[in-house]
Amino acid sequence: MTIVFAIFLLTMLVITAVAIVQSSNLFVSVMLTSIFSLLMSTNFFVLDAADVALTEAAVGAGITTVIFLSALALTATQEKPNRSGRGIALIVVGLTASLIIYATFDKPRLGDPDAPVHQHVAPYYLDNTMEQMGFPNVVTAVLSSYRGYDTLGEVFVVFAACIGVLFILDARTGTGPKYVTRKMTGLRHHLIPQVVGRILVPFIVLFGLYVQFHGEYGPGGGFQAGAIIATAFILYSLLEGEQAALRAVPRSAQLGLVICGALMFGMVGVLCMIMGGEFLDYSVLMENPVTARQIGIIVIEAGVGMAVCGAMLSIFHAFAARSAEDTDEAV
């Protein structure tokens, strides 16, 4: 059954991808990218990766599309025809493809339970998570404790992207006069989206928080939650315009969220060191190591959520704050 699904979805993926590359209208490409992302996410879900599917949905279909669109609004929507370089590209691509296909034949079949990946490290996680962490979602356990250091790194990748976009787009942190002069935006003239959106926003936020705090029990966690909550705020700013959105969540607060989130994660680790453990060894925080780990994980997941949410918002606003008018005079 799974295989049938998978084949169906995968074929659609390929078709979509071809369409994305073929289309000369960037706008269409971006919209198709969102389909691509949805398909990918469904595919992940079919392949038993619920957490990843949720992330891909929230990040890929939601945020990425929005950021792409906001960038498109500032640049161009039409790709100019250009045929140079195809030969080389095809050669390079062909070589790489044959390399990968060559590799395929010794790979374990999809779903093969005897594959090496299922024999070595992973069983430890599956066997011990309940005992060592006290909650069922193994992905969250690996993410936040066994490989918590990776996650820390990832938070800082997001942080880097955030400051990078702010730096490159030279968006001031804090509300400077330059950014208030923007002409009115938003969909406030569209009654239906506005009203529905206003109803929806709190529920998205609540759902995001739910995802945030149930990461230990079901698919979810800081990343997904951060992305979902950010989506809520983005929806709000789409509806009400930049200014209103910035009034509700000022730039400083966005950046503050990123910084606090990142620091929160880091400080928990440092606290563990101070308490006599290794970095990010939550078990030393309290007497009962299982409870201690749970508390530690809740805190760091909150940090992750804050950081991702703040970063996505900052990035979005950095793009959104540059109107097309600014573009023209800066040339």
Add this chain to the structure above:
Amino acid sequence: MIFAGVSCAILVTMVLAIARAIKGPTVYDRLLAVNMFGTKTALLLAVIAFLFGRADFLDLALAYALINLVGVLAVLEFFQNRIDANGDASGD
């Protein structure tokens, strides 16, 4: 088994939607297809969650239901006056 049938139906519709998205001819047709595709995905996820017997994964479908709107609205916000400029012409 009924869910398998349902999911197949949804999959087929998704294929049809993609066909429309690729065919166009206008940007709005594509957008419509994309939007439709999104809601179908939410449906599909809910159905698959049932099919696999893990109803607790409905969260995913919920997330889709909530997020799907944002993309379409973003299109509106950023291209309120721009699509007509070069959008319609590009029915490739």
Add this chain to the structure above:
Amino acid sequence: MKLFEFLGYYNYWVFAILLMIGFYAVIAKANLIKKLIGLSIFQSAVFLMYISMDKVEGGTAPIIKPGVVDQLYSNPLPQVLILTAIVVGVSTLALGLAIVVRIKERYGTIEENEILDAD
């Protein structure tokens, strides 16, 4: 059996095909945004490869069902890795787009060959 084995590799082939489609777009397209779109397809393909390897026949997502013995679970580790990689991907993308926006401002175009001509 033959067919089944064949289908068992389908994921990897799609991975290869997607990778190539994305890679092709990155190399051959002159439009910078198109390049970035290609890049994101390229990365997604890799995600697909990782997630494909975590699947176990008859297994389910790695959220322990309390009380159920003998349940097979898919491998959590690749999922964790790809969670990270997805966020990394979107970060790179955002940065790339920021640069493209600036390029558009300074050069007035986002076509690579026109930029080269401009300097």
Add this chain to the structure above:
Amino acid sequence: MQPRRSQCLPSPQRGAATPANLFIFLVVLVLAWLLWSGIYKPVVLGLGVFSCLLTLFLARRMVFFAQSSELLSMIRRLPGYWLLLVKDIIVSSWNVTKIVLAPKLVIQPTMVDTDGAKLGEMGQTILGNSITLSPGTVTLDIDDGRLLVHCLLKKDAMALKQDDIVDRIKALES
């Protein structure tokens, strides 16, 4: 066609965030949380309370109550309306199905103006969405209380002119 854009801007204070409304909304949020969560451990419940309050705070800050307070006040009458709406939907679905499956496409695209001026903003929204929800009719534009509707069949357009749907919503509002 360039419709005028003359609707008033939302003033920040427009939301009627009365304590009653706040309370009702909180209850909705808590209910939603409890139904979604399904895990009733003290820690998670505590986080749930925190989440609901945070959402409430944000909702207030983000002018949730501008029109939604109307929705909250009509919350008791909504299920009845929904039932009627479902009936409408089923009927019109059947119509559209017939059209789509007919070997020869017979459609008569028609545009029609509907007057929703006597409704509040929430009412207009519900009206517009209800029209869109029923297959065969789509709201294209709302401007100054006038709804521009695109219909697949002329008879749907005629039906829309009968105003009973507007009245139904008016009843919902009161």
Add this chain to the structure above:
Amino acid sequence: MSPQLAIMLALVVPLVGAALIAITGRLHDNLRETVTLITATLLAVIVWSLVPLILDGERPEVTLLQVMPGIDIGFRVEPLGMLFATLASSLWIINSIYSIGYMRGNKEKNQTRFYICFALAITATMGLAFSANLFTLFLFYELLTLSTYPLVAHKGDAGTVKSARVYLGVLLSTSIALLLTAIIWTYHVAGSGDFVLGGILRGLMDPASVGLLLALFVFGVGKAAIMPVHRWLPAAMVAPTPVSALLHAVAVVKAGVFTITKVIVYIFGADYLFSLPQSGWLVYLAAFTIISASLVALRQTNLKRLLAYSTIAQLSYVIMAAAILKPMAEIGAAVHMVAHAFGKITLFFAAGAIYVAAKKTDIAQLRGIGRRMPWTMAAFSIGALSMIGVPPTAGFVSKWYILGGALQAGHYVAIFTIIASTVLNAAYFLPIVYMAWFEKEDTSINTNTSVIKEHGEAPLLMVLALTITAALTIGFFFFNGTVIELEKQIVPRLDSS
């Protein structure tokens, strides 16, 4: 003063001198020149103080630091180096005196830089002379190249810079490409690069490789100006005359032949090389260089260029002598270094004096100049005679030894070369001497009449310097015992052969 201290001082003193010159250069010219002279004198005293020890057969050693296992920066005084150091340090005094006169008389710019670089070059020369292994030698060899580059490019105009680039390019690239490779090869084969009497390569390489290695060394040491890597030397003629003197007599070319001699004696071992037929080509190459450089010199019209080609030929004498690989020839090589130094420095001093006093650079302009500048031209004549090898000048002594070595080896090509080149030397030097003394001054050729119509001798300091060197050239003919004694020590098997 312990010998170790003396070695270190010999390195430090010119370095400190350079620093002091840099400081005093900003204050006053006289102060700067005083410092130069004091430093030079001090250095000479230090170096001379080592001579008795070496004569007694002592070989003081200092290891500065270990760079890598097996690779040290170390110093060890042995007769060849002693000779070279003594020569360089002594001539520096004279050259300094001459420089002061020349620089002032010519009103050159950037004099401070000149003196600093000069002192640095001397430092490098000292390090080179005393080096205990190939690595140290290479270090100072490069330092010498680099510190002399600003001197060559002193004038700074486009033509000068271009010539200086040739100078640097040839020296640096040959040293890096060939010499360094040769050194690394040596280290690789022998495990060290220490200078040991009798060589360190014996039996470690197959004969063909030895030939190749020798070639790498010979061509790698661009300073020895063996053809075809001689191009830098005429190019460097753009430098001020004291620099030319430095290049040709005091340090640079001497460093080249010194290095080759040292490598032959201490790395290969003369008799080891002699036992291998693969090394014989060097004599032919040197002979070729001698003859062809002399022929080129014949056709020169510019005095300094003529002297440059003469130097190329003379250097190959040293190399040929070393390559004959017979004890007497080895001594001849060392002695010829000294002899040529005295002779050539005299010639250059004279050329510089002519330029300062009369602004004349072409041979044709020199008619009758002996009457206006008798001291200078007298010194020039002595130098020229020494080049030809006429007794009683220094050149005769060295040619005698080399000829002896060639006879010992029965190397008829070498003998023929010496004789032929002597004839050629005479052919291009004697006409000048004749013109200067016996022909009438031809004012029509003198283009710079408006500048200097009536000139006499050059400034006193210059005349003083060239008189001293001329005296030395003659003196060496009579008092060469010490040098011979010293150099006999590098050929311990003299008696047995």
Add this chain to the structure above:
Amino acid sequence: MIEWLLIVVDIVSWILLIIGSICVLIGGIGVLRMPDFYSRIHAASLTDTMATLALFSGMILQAGFSLAAAKLFAIMLFLLLTGPTATYALANSALLSGHKPKAAVLEKKVE
């Protein structure tokens, strides 16, 4: 009694699910078949509304009284809320950007 009821619920839910599937398919076909953008919207909204309603009702019946049912209900609600909104947004932006529908305009109400 209870078993009988369960069977009925099952059958009803199956019927609903089948209706939902059919609606989805028809919507998809409609989107392909319809001649222009505005009429395609109608077909799409068929899948958006009717199919959603039927499928979710069916699933809710299958789920019985459980949290899953509540979640399904919530999803349905949200889909029904966002679906027409998105459609409106699309149609509206098409309209505003000058993409005029080829349609007869029905003027004043027939009194």
Add this chain to the structure above:
Amino acid sequence: MDFAQHLPALQVIVPLLAAPLIVLLQPRGFAWAATTATAFFSFAVSIAIAVRILAGDILRYEMGGWFAPIGIELRVDAFSAIVLLIISGAAAISLIAARNSINQQIEDHRQPLFFAAWLLAIAGLVGMVVTADAFNIFVFMEISSLAGYILIAGGPDRRTLPAVFKYLIIGTIGATFYLIGVGMIYMMTGTLNLEDMAQRVVGIEDQRPILVAAAFVFIGLALKAALFPLHVWLPNAYTHAPHMVTVFLAACGTKVAVYVLLRFQFSIFQSFGEHLLQFALFLMPLALLGIIVASLVAMFEGHLKRMLAFSSVAQIGYILMGASLMSDSGITASTLHMFNHALTKGALFLAVAKFATQYADLRIDSLKSAARSMPLTSFAFVIAGLSLIGVPGTAGFISKWQLIMAIMETGNMGFIMVAIVVISSLIAVGYIWRVIETLYAIPTDDLPDDAADVSVKPEKIDMLLIALIFTVAMNIYFGLVPGLPLTLAELSSKILLKVEF
């Protein structure tokens, strides 16, 4: 727990956590000071680590308290230690010198973000080096890359932007290739820990996914390391970056990718000697070609920074050529050259940054007679240039010596390689001397007034100049006393070749 045991973790965490703090505390003077202080702390930590390594330890650290294949392990041995020294040293020196130059090039209000990115770059590079986990390397690679893009994007010229974009695209492709490779190895071994991987890969080394994984890891890292045909991003990125960023990145940016590359080739894929041989045979021509071609391009390049950037490409060739010899001395040479080249290029680019304070245009021609007004800088450039050429007495010589010695060991084939090294050294003489000559050119007589004007404005002695002189002094010091890097390099090669010692 002993504080010293946390050293590997601290090395990463401190700069990582300092970055958000700097964004939090906005005033710009503070941003620079805090960043510099952090970098110096980091440097101190790496010195402490180096001291412990020299004492014979291998530092291990179990992140989160989870043992090796389960959790992420940090592992520092001599090879890591030397690269750590390079990174943190380069960071400390470039930062302390950076203030004026950065003030000149980056607007005040953007500086906190810029310096935060700098810290992230340090943390990312360091993180790649200390970790013993294949995927963790990817994460930190991305941190460092993103931060690197930001840093380069701070360049003033508009040409910076396409350069960064190209870098971003190629960098991401490289990272993704790496990820594919790691994924395939993981697929076949089930582990991500490098040591564990090395053990489990034994016996399945002839399986196709492993072979292909080796190829992908190699290509991915070669892209990041700017190995010759894949170097296209580097020259423009280095040229248009802010000067001090060029100093930092040129000193350590590509080295870390080389580090990871060597780690993988020698620890994971080492078990199958045949593969390693293929690797070497594949790498060697690329390295040689890179040396020659990049040197030649540098020779004809008119812009000072671009010229040095191409020279960097050539130097990467040296490093990889040493490794491709697969011998003890070859890898020693390679590691040593990483260290020495960092010193040399760091010094050269510092000098460039100093020139930039007075010369807006950095084309070589426009620097004519710069030595008049900037004697110290010019002199420093000369020394550093000599080190690049490999003149004895400088650090560059030591590594070239080692390299040639290593090549000599290979026997007759070696002469071709020696010849190439020698030829490229000669080309280096050419391009360095071209600059030096311009710097010291005496102004032509028709422009005496200008010359006077320039000489009136004396060279300002600031931190930049001091740092420059210090680095140049280090070049000489390590050219005469190379004990520290040499010992570490020798230890490294033993570790990579798994020689017992």
